Amino acid sequence: MNSSFAHWRKEFPILERCTHLISHSLGAMPRSTFDRLHDYAELWNFRGIRAWSEGWWDKPLTTGDLLAPILGVAPGSVVMHQNVSVAIALIYSCFEFEAPRNKLVYTDMNFPSVMYVSEAHRRAGANVVMVPSHDGIGVDTEAILAAIDERTLLVPISHVLFRSAFIQDAQAITRRAHEVGAMVVLDCYQSAGTVPLHLEEWGVDFAVGGSVKWLIGGPGAGWLYVRKDHRTNLEPRITGWAAHEHPFEFEVGPIHYANDMRRFLHGSPGVPALYAAETGYKIVAEIGVDAIRANSVRQTERMIAKADDLGLVVKSPRDSTKRGGTIVLDVPFGKAVTQELNRREILCDFRPGAGVRMSAHFYNTDEELDRALDAIRSILDTKAYAAHMNAKTAY
Numbered sequence: 006m007n008s009s010f011a012h013w014r015k016e017f018p019i020l021e022r023c024t025h026l027i028s029h030s031l032g033a034m035p036r037s038t039f040d041r042l043h044d045y046a047e048l049w050n051f052r053g054i055r056a057w058s059e060g061w062w063d064k065p066l067t068t069g070d071l072l073a074p075i076l077g078v079a080p081g082s083v084v085m086h087q088n089v090s091v092a093i094a095l096i097y098s099c100f101e102f103e104a105p106r107n108k109l110v111y112t113d114m115n116f117p118s119v120m121y122v123s124e125a126h127r128r129a130g131a132n133v134v135m136v137p138s139h140d141g142i143g144v145d146t147e148a149i150l151a152a153i154d155e156r157t158l159l160v161p162i163s164h165v166l167f168r169s170a171f172i173q174d175a176q177a178i179t180r181r182a183h184e185v186g187a188m189v190v191l192d193c194y195q196s197a198g199t200v201p202l203h204l205e206e207w208g209v210d211f212a213v214g215g216s217v218k219w220l221i222g223g224p225g226a227g228w229l230y231v232r233k234d235h236r237t238n239l240e241p242r243i244t245g246w247a248a249h250e251h252p253f254e255f256e257v258g259p260i261h262y263a264n265d266m267r268r269f270l271h272g273s274p275g276v277p278a279l280y281a282a283e284t285g286y287k288i289v290a291e292i293g294v295d296a297i298r299a300n301s302v303r304q305t306e307r308m309i310a311k312a313d314d315l316g317l318v319v320k321s322p323r324d325s326t327k328r329g330g331t332i333v334l335d336v337p338f339g340k341a342v343t344q345e346l347n348r349r350e351i352l353c354d355f356r357p358g359a360g361v362r363m364s365a366h367f368y369n370t371d372e373e374l375d376r377a378l379d380a381i382r383s384i385l386d387t388k389a390y391a392a393h394m395n396a397k398t399a400y
């Protein structure tokens with residue numbers, strides 16, 4: 006661990022109890038989240054209905070503003086939703102999938118949320134084109150660029166792939182999409198908080214993500230970014246009174262959309278989740294994603310070197326410029342090995358078709374990473390374990 010981060014460890018109580026290498030799935034809870042959730046309950050309890058005008062109603066925007074610097078966008082560019090599925094469905098609901106421009110280009114390495122919402126739009130007329138990965142690690146950028154043409158409406162791609170931590174070339178894909186009049190929806194769930202983002206500079210049209218992982222903000226705080234020039238002309242069909250220009254006029258009939266990011270809201274916000282998320286954003290912003298990234302690159306390089314020494318097969322890119330904060334290991338009986346690691350209080354996970362996923366966030370020490378990899382080696386070397394597993398079907 007970079008010693009300048011050492012003092013942060015005490016702010017994450019779970020680190021005292023286990024080896025927490027699972028920030029790609031659920032980041033450790035900041036101690037300050039207890040207080041922030043208490044603030045939420047206090048406001049409700051003491052101010053009652055006035056809580057709405059004293060912060061609750063605006064929470065999807067004010068929380069989005071805390072996230073803005075981490076995403077590399079201006080304040081007023083982000084609204085909060087429950088999760089990526091809802092955010093992406095809301096963006097799709099702005100469009101007609103009518104030929105000739107009805108093509109949706111994505112890859113088989115996208116996260117299922119984006120995949121399932123995209124596939125479901127076949128029923129709405131979308132011509133869904135899936136670009137395959139040939140090695141289960143990355144997707145050839147040239148193949149994605151070649152699939153994007155004048156018939157393409159949207160390109161929903163993952164920035165960092167959840168199965169391998171491969172970083173896709175978001176800028177090249179955005180350039181190509183714009184050349185042919187298509188739009189990019191960038192899923193930044195596996196990059197926000199660990200890989201620096203400059204969404205405005207890159208020109209992506211839309212971006213989505215959540216707070217469960219590297220942003221250490223917990224569940225229920227998905228986010229949506231919309232580029233400025235799309236904020237006044239799109240009309241989402243997934244909508245509600247919070248998207249109205251004057252919600253408290255309770256107008257009868259069709260909606261008059263707000264002319265800013267509120268246009269991309271729907272009904273009442275999930276307030277407690279947003280209180281919880283803020284503590285994570287503040288910590289990530291205070292440390293700075295550039296500093297987090299520098300440490301993450303150093304630690305993931307250390308993990309790869311150690312895995313090589315131990316004879317463990319790495320299924321993440323070796324080039325750190327193409328790799329996010331996770332290392333995936335193709336370990337025999339990976340699911341069972343992961344269960345044993347979890348039993349030993351080493352938190353990591355297993356994904357079929359990928360392997361054992363372990364991540365390094367700013368609060369992890371080098372010793373924790375070494376210990377976890379040594380533990381995998383020792384589990385695999387246990388004779389009884391091997392015999393037991395040989396009697397079973399491989400996972």
Ligand SMILES: Cc1ncc(COP(=O)(O)O)c(C=O)c1O
Pocket residue numbers: 087088089090091116118163165166167192193194195214215227
């Ligand atoms: C790249 C990526 N996108 C999206 C999600 C989650 O989607 P949702 O917010 O719909 O649960 C995950 C992980 O849970 C992910 O890794």
